[in-house]
Amino acid sequence: MVKHATVPFMLDPRRLRTDLEAVKAGLTRRGVDLSEIDRAVDLEARERELRAVVEGMRARVRSLSKEVGQARRSGDLAAAEAKADQSRALGEEERKIDSEVTRLAGELRDVLLRTPNLPADDAPDGASEHDNVVVRTEGYDPDAYGDHQRTPHWDIGAQLGILDLERGAKLSGSMFPVFRKQGATLVRALCQLALDRNADAYEEIRPPSLVRTDTMVSTGHLPKFVDEGYHLERDDLWAIPTAEVPLTSLARDEILAEADLPMRLMAYTPCFRREAGAAGRDTRGLLRVHEFDKVEILAYATPAQAAEVHADILARAEGSLRALGLAYRVVDLCAGDLGGSAARTFDLEVYAPGCDMWLEASSVSWFSDYQARRANIRYRPAEGSGTAVVHTLNGSALAVPRVWAAVVETHRRPDGSVALPEALWPYFRGARSIPPNSAQP
RNA sequence: GGAGAGGUGACCGAGUGGCCGAAGGUGAUCGCCUGCUAAGCGAUUAAGGGGUGUAAAGCCUCUUCGAGGGUUCAAAUCCCUCCCUCUCCGCCA
Incomplete structure (x- = not known):
């Protein structure tokens, strides 16, 4: 099961969703190429969407695993085995999607790590x-x-x-x-x-x-x-x-x-x-x-x-x-x-x-x-x-x-x-x- | 550098595969009680992400037991690597 470490963003990734215009305006004042930001927006949306899928599957795997334990304790080994199989299959699928989530998160991190801070409103305009x-x-x-x-x-x-x-x-x-x-x-x-x-x-x-x-x-x-x-x-x-x-x-x-x-x-x-x-x-x-x-x-x-x-x-x-x-x-x-x-x-x-x-x-x-x-x-x-x-x-x-x-x-x-x-x-x-x-x- | 022991919540500390996000204690907060004080009783007490919700609350869910990776249906618990702390030895400004 892959863990998702908290990655060090600089710009709050949420601002890509809630405050995109201000982010773009700020970066434009810096003279930064916005195509990377558009990519980040896309990556963020896809990552979040897939992550929800993975988390749902993971929740199911976890509850199945608990049921395996309960079945074994109550002596129902056949049921335990069946649940284990089910959980295993779901787990394998989850891992596949999860590696995609990890990949997207890594790409997003790379983009955001290289994106500079937004200038303060009262910083003067200018290019150099x-x-x-x-x-x-x-x-x-x-x-x-x-x-x-x-x-x-x-x-x-x-x-x-x-x-x-x-x-x-x-x-x-x-x-x-x-x-x-x-x-x-x-x-x-x-x-x-x-x-x-x-x-x-x-x-x-x-x-x-x-x-x-x-x-x-x-x-x-x-x-x-x-x-x-x-x-x-x-x-x-x-x-x-x-x-x-x-x-x-x-x-x-x-x-x-x-x-x-x-x-x-x-x-x-x-x-x-x-x-x-x-x-x-x-x-x-x-x-x-x-x-x-x-x-x-x-x-x-x-x-x-x-x-x-x-x-x-x-x-x-x-x-x-x-x-x-x-x-x-x-x-x-x-x-x-x-x-x-x-x-x-x-x-x-x-x-x-x-x-x-x-x-x-x-x-x-x-x-x-x-x-x-x-x-x-x-x-x-x-x-x-x-x-x-x-x-x-x-x-x-x-x-x-x-x-x-x-x-x-x-x-x-x-x-x-x-x-x-x-x-x-x-x-x-x-x-x-x-x-x-x-x-x- | 060598040998050994460890790293669990604000702190102390239990926990060797499922019923553990985690006993118990301390501290803190709130309430009760006691004419003060001390003691006592009860409750609450990690962070972050996603979803739902007009919002707050709440609810659902994921992640985090030094870090990363692995085994497994299932990991605080087993394996590997790294980091850090402590003890002893060696070396040294």
């Missing part, structure tokens, strides 16, 4: 990053930067001996930076700052950096981004691309109490990304690296709480950049540029005057119930009965490399030294700047 909307810009005055601030961080890093890209390449290949001296301290200080700033509301977690395949699936990083992930063949483990992965799975298959929501978590972890499609593009210095440190903040919330939590995470991510004296802008991602799991995302782009670029430093996303449905995270509403799927939200409180770059470029002084923003002083053992001429061979 060019249609993203800059909501506001903070602390940016293009005329306020001096010549001394126009040195890119890879040059500063080499001059001061705080960033050693060559040796990083020797150890691990390109895009694996080595930080040295105050450069290394700065990495740690930035993370410590982010953790300290958010400890008032977020529980600190130190999760594993290697996770199982199903953990990657529940956040939507697999199967779509197989090529982006570092995979340890021998143990079948994946190096996390972000702490979002373990933090989202922390409550996997659990039912939370509404009183515990929103549940706010943060974690400082290394992040590993193969950046397979990005070879040669914006990869100088720390613009794009394979391994970096990041403090991620994440929350499980009720649908009603989600908007407020989203705003809180955004405000916190902004707060850290402001505390570091950096210029940044907030970008509202359009429907066509949204990540597959997200319903609404604000990117924080920090201005790096040395390379004169806006660097994506944080992505603050609301996933509605997409991830939670895949990860099977529910809550029990205080009012009423049953369970409901939670909403997940997250954002980088601080991602090191690009912020590191923006800090050293923004705070570079005419003599080549780098002034440390006051917020970092507690983490630098009394130092208030990174001195010039400190390069080592």
Whole structure:
């Protein structure tokens, strides 16, 4: 008898029946091909129809089996044998239809697993990053930067001996930076700052950096981004691309109490990304690296709480950049540029005057119930009965490399030294700047 | 890594082929009773899918006793694989 495991859908398959127009409208805004959805609708209907048939047969098999037992206990072996034969025949037929149901369910799952989340109604329209909307810009005055601030961080890093890209390449290949001296301290200080700033509301977690395949699936990083992930063949483990992965799975298959929501978590972890499609593009210095440190903040919330939590995470991510004296802008991602799991995302782009670029430093996303449905995270509403799927939200409180770059470029002084923003002083053992001429061979 | 023992409902724990979605207990909720408290009595107490129902309730039905697969008319119970926990040994930051 084949069992039907609950499959991790993202879109509620019921919406294919009850809310198809909205599903199609949302996916159209993303620029997704709708033929797959039509197929899913068809698969869902056929599967449900056949499943009813199978379940009816199975009910009959079960009751016949019970009758076999009763007949044997009462000593009527002939009747028992007859019932057993009947049940066996029906069971064989049931198995045939059931394998068809299993096949349909698998196909449906494949389609839905690859279908992205619906964009939020208030996410801007648009097809690509060019249609993203800059909501506001903070602390940016293009005329306020001096010549001394126009040195890119890879040059500063080499001059001061705080960033050693060559040796990083020797150890691990390109895009694996080595930080040295105050450069290394700065990495740690930035993370410590982010953790300290958010400890008032977020529980600190130190999760594993290697996770199982199903953990990657529940956040939507697999199967779509197989090529982006570092995979340890021998143990079948994946190096996390972000702490979002373990933090989202922390409550996997659990039912939370509404009183515990929103549940706010943060974690400082290394992040590993193969950046397979990005070879040669914006990869100088720390613009794009394979391994970096990041403090991620994440929350499980009720649908009603989600908007407020989203705003809180955004405000916190902004707060850290402001505390570091950096210029940044907030970008509202359009429907066509949204990540597959997200319903609404604000990117924080920090201005790096040395390379004169806006660097994506944080992505603050609301996933509605997409991830939670895949990860099977529910809550029990205080009012009423049953369970409901939670909403997940997250954002980088601080991602090191690009912020590191923006800090050293923004705070570079005419003599080549780098002034440390006051917020970092507690983490630098009394130092208030990174001195010039400190390069080592 | 080696040897052994286990994984059952919110928790503890019984259950070696049918009468078991699962005894008993604890906890929780509701009610009764007791002038307070303690005790006592009774009832309820998993999740999910499908169907029926205007809806709620209810009713029918399927799935789930760590996960997956197998044997059987019938599996919590038998077999296989995997995961996890505990004990002992080994190794080790």
